Amino acid sequence: MIDHVRDIASVREATDRLIEAVSSWDNAALAEPSLLPGWTRGHVLAHLSRNADALVNVLQGLPMYKDAETRDADIERDAGRPLDVQLADLRASADRFEKVCGEPADWERTVELRNGVTDRAARVPFRRWVEVALHHVDLGAGYGLGDLPEEFLLREIDFLADRWSGRPEVPPVTLRTPDGTGRGTTGGADGTPVTVTGPLDELLAWLAGRGDKGARLTTEGGPLPELPPL
CATH class of the missing domain: 1.20.120.450 (dinb family like domain)
Incomplete structure (x- = not known):
C-alpha cells in the first residue's frame, strides 16, 4: 500500500x-x-x-x-x-x-x-x-545505489520491471537475488526466457540504465537483455 x-x-x-x-x-x-x-x-x-x-x-x-x-x-x-x-x-x-x-x-x-x-x-x-x-x-x-534503503530499491525495481513488462523487444525475464529470492518478472512474451540474478542495487542499476548497466549480474538461459532507453 x-x-x-x-x-x-x-x-x-x-x-x-x-x-x-x-x-x-x-x-x-x-x-x-x-x-x-x-x-x-x-x-x-x-x-x-x-x-x-x-x-x-x-x-x-x-x-x-x-x-x-x-x-x-x-x-x-x-x-x-x-x-x-x-x-x-x-x-x-x-x-x-x-x-x-x-x-x-x-x-x-x-x-x-x-x-x-x-x-x-x-x-x-x-x-x-x-x-x-x-x-x-x-x-x-x-x-551509490548500494547506499539507498532496501525499501526504495525494492519499490523502484518493481516500478521499472512493470515499465519493461510487455515490451516485445525484451525477452521474458525473471529477476532474482543471490539467495534465490524472486524479485518479479519483466519483458515480453516472446523470445527465450532469461533469469537475471544479482543484489538489489545491481538489479536496479540494470533496470535504470545506471553504472555498468548490469555487467556484474549473472544470467541463465541467455545473455543479459539490452533494455531500451528510459
Whole structure:
C-alpha cells in the first residue's frame, strides 16, 4: 500500500542529504561531468529543481512541462549557475513541492505526468523521491545505489520491471537475488526466457540504465537483455 505521507518525509530526508553533500563543493565542482552522458553536475541540480516545480504542476492539475523543448531549455539555462544559486533553488523548489503536498487533496485522484502518462496522485511523492535519490547517485560524489534503503530499491525495481513488462523487444525475464529470492518478472512474451540474478542495487542499476548497466549480474538461459532507453 502506498503511504504518501511517509514518502513525503522520505523526499525531505533525501533532499537534505543531497544538499548537505553538495554544500561542501565549489563552483568548479558543479562544472565537472556527472555520470549522465552530456550533463554536468550543474545540469543534474538544475533538473532536480525544475522537476520539483513540474511535480507541483502535476499535483495542481496543470501540465507537467509546457513542452519537451522548454523543459530542456530550462535545464540548460540553469545548469551554469554558481553553487549558492543552485542550492537556494534546490531548497526553494523542495519547499514548494512539500507545501503543495501538505494541502488538502484527494490522493486517489488520477494525475497526468509527461507524454500523457497517468498515475495516482499518491504515487507522485515516491516519483520525486526517485528523482532525488537516483540523481544524487548521478552526481558521482561517492553516493551509490548500494547506499539507498532496501525499501526504495525494492519499490523502484518493481516500478521499472512493470515499465519493461510487455515490451516485445525484451525477452521474458525473471529477476532474482543471490539467495534465490524472486524479485518479479519483466519483458515480453516472446523470445527465450532469461533469469537475471544479482543484489538489489545491481538489479536496479540494470533496470535504470545506471553504472555498468548490469555487467556484474549473472544470467541463465541467455545473455543479459539490452533494455531500451528510459
